[in-house]
Amino acid sequence: MNNLGKRQPLGIQRVYIFYALSYLGFKFEAFKTARFGYEKLQNLKIPSAWQDDIDLATLKVRAKPFSDKEGFAVICNRCMNTNALINQAGDLCTSCGHPFVRNFTGFDTLPLVEFVPRAEIPPKKVMEFLKMDPPEEGNGFQPQKNAKKQGRGGLDGWQQENRDEQTMQFGQNDDLENDLFTNRMLEWLESQVNPDQYKPVEVDERILKSMRFEEIFIVDYSQLCPQWPKKYYKNMVPDVAITNCDKCCKFFLQDEYEFAYMEKGCCPFCKHVEKDKGVKNVYGSLADMNHR
16 A cells, blocks of 8 residues: 555555455454545445445544554554655655565564665675674674772672662663664664654764674665665664565565475465475475465
8 A cells, every 4th residue: 555656556456455454453453544445445436336345434534533543553663753644655664765675475664764875885795794793792792991890799780889889770781772783773863853764874884894794784776777786774673584585576475485385385475486495495384285
């Protein structure tokens, strides 16, 4: 819906789209979204059999709060702004303009933030820097200069300066505070005035070396269009396992992708069969049964 704009989807009538959106929005208490759908229906040619039901539903939704149920809001992982389900400007954050990256099995948002290396860094060097093991202070951690002054509780934030008193320092081991990429992202947000000026976070050699390669996704769109450049994404929540298909360049939650691959024997979006798995080697999949 957010990417549709004024385009007419091939083979699908807008009436069906907005009716389904409104009906499900009301059912799941996303009343703001449901009202948006019913308002859009007023400008379309509705089947006569639906007219009375839609008019009644429009009156019902106006009696409900002009808000969606808590939990349906979309959170931007770049600026942490809360977004409504519908954004007519596109599938992007209304605050910073960062495009949402969707999981193409459930279409929920993924915690991926786009970044670009500086233009003067060659692509080969970018890969070398990303594959390097981060140094101990690579994520921005600074070794404590006064380590000898720590008391017994030095690891939990307490530092003993002398025998008579103890002081507590916050943020010494705070990953969010000291992460170089996060600091750069916050600086980038401060320099951005409005969403129309969105640009991916630009990182230098030092930040590239500090990033963990297992948290980075490099999507090569040149196989889809030679003019499209590579895109770089960082997983801001490493506990969320994410994977992407090399063929269609779509992202998925890893568990959902593996389950779908086990069931169908191919990528759930583009039907691509991975070379290392094949159709008959998908962990005893249902696809094996279908191809016997």
